[in-house]
Amino acid sequence: MDTAAIFTHFDTLNTEENTVLLLSNHLYQTVSKVWSELPGVKLVYEPLSVQNKDFLDLLSTLDITIKCSNQDLLNNLTRKQGVVIGTSNLTTSFIKSAFAKGFNNFLTQQSRDVLKITNVLGNEFSQTQEFSKEETTEDILENVQHSSSQSDRQICVGTLQSLQELRFLKDRIMDLKWKLPSDVRLSVELGQEFFQSTFLIATKIIGKEILDGQTSYTVDMSMFEEFACYLDTENNFSVYSRSDSTSYCSLYGNTGDEEDLILEGEMGEVDTGDWILLGNAGLADCRGLDMILLDKDYRVVRPRSPSQAFSNSLDLEFSLLTVSA
Numbered sequence: 001m002d003t004a005a006i007f008t009h010f011d012t013l014n015t016e017e018n019t020v021l022l023l024s025n026h027l028y029q030t031v032s033k034v035w036s037e038l039p040g041v042k043l044v045y046e047p048l049s050v051q052n053k054d055f056l057d058l059l060s061t062l063d064i065t066i067k068c069s070n071q072d073l074l075n076n077l078t079r080k081q082g083v084v085i086g087t088s089n090l091t092t093s094f095i096k097s098a099f100a101k102g103f104n105n106f107l108t109q110q111s112r113d114v115l116k117i118t119n120v121l122g123n124e125f126s127q128t129q130e131f132s133k134e135e136t137t138e139d140i141l142e143n144v145q146h147s148s149s150q151s152d153r154q155i156c157v158g159t160l161q162s163l164q165e166l167r168f169l170k171d172r173i174m175d176l177k178w179k180l181p182s183d184v185r186l187s188v189e190l191g192q193e194f195f196q197s198t199f200l201i202a203t204k205i206i207g208k209e210i211l212d213g214q215t216s217y218t219v220d221m222s223m224f225e226e227f228a229c230y231l232d233t234e235n236n237f238s239v240y241s242r243s244d245s246t247s248y249c250s251l252y253g254n255t256g257d258e259e260d261l262i263l264e265g266e267m268g269e270v271d272t273g274d275w276i277l278l279g280n281a282g283l284a285d286c287r288g289l290d291m292i293l294l295d296k297d298y299r300v301v302r303p304r305s306p307s308q309a310f311s312n313s314l315d316l317e318f319s320l321l322t323v324s325a
Helices: 004-011 026-037 053-061 071-075 092-100 111-121 137-145 163-179 192-198
Strands: 019-023 042-045 065-068 083-085 105-108 126-130 154-160 185-190 199-211 214-219 238-240 246-252 261-268 275-279 291-293
Touching (some): 004 199, 004 275, 019 053, 026 042, 026 163, 053 291, 065 071, 071 092, 137 154, 137 163, 163 185, 238 261
Parallel strands (some): 042 065, 065 083, 083 105, 126 154, 214 246
Antiparallel strands (some): 019 199, 199 275, 238 275, 246 261
């Protein structure tokens, strides 16, 4: 990846922030591929960055329906956004809050969830039946055919974790379209791994120490904050710097805790105040971070706001392709 344009941008960036979220055009390219293979199918995604309003606006611009399963995310959504309410943390207060904001479509798997919603809202809601990839086409058909409610005309046929799974879901959807009534609307949920390679995080070195010949750096973020989702999983962060000279070193978060180790290995030699880039960071919880968009050549898109970035009116110089669902 050619990162020269990104580092040039940070040379002139006037910000007090030491950590910034970068979103690459690979997100649109990936979503566009899914659209081309699954025309007419609604795409659903549950964002981890629940307080990054720029990112939430961008999802809406890409015509991705936001799955909301918690109050923090609900507080940052608007009526203009496509939203389906998840039921993993369903409470009476959460149901009432979602309904008060105008969101009354619930993604349900179990009858007890439907009963809980009914006890609060009566019949003033719709539902999208959620199925897993393990359930057969026959299971789905039987479930839909035995449903007595006309609100059960929306179904989610599974979670797409990668483009490699597209063929399986495409075959299933084509089969369902042939066998289901024409008024049944289909959707697919995009898994978190789908977004893994679309994010980079730019963070500034705030400390450097050399002990027994090995260098350790400190950055202004943490495994216990932005990277909390990676604590129980094996991460494969890629790291980029402006230096061609590399050495074996350690990169720590800003808590001072020995367990706050972000990565260890070969890295370009840098100094305090320098910026580095961490790639494959799509699972990071980047709440409150400024967001910068990159075009397909990893150039910074400016001065456009994230909600305009994938519009049809971009200058050719900064073209991020056009959106057409």
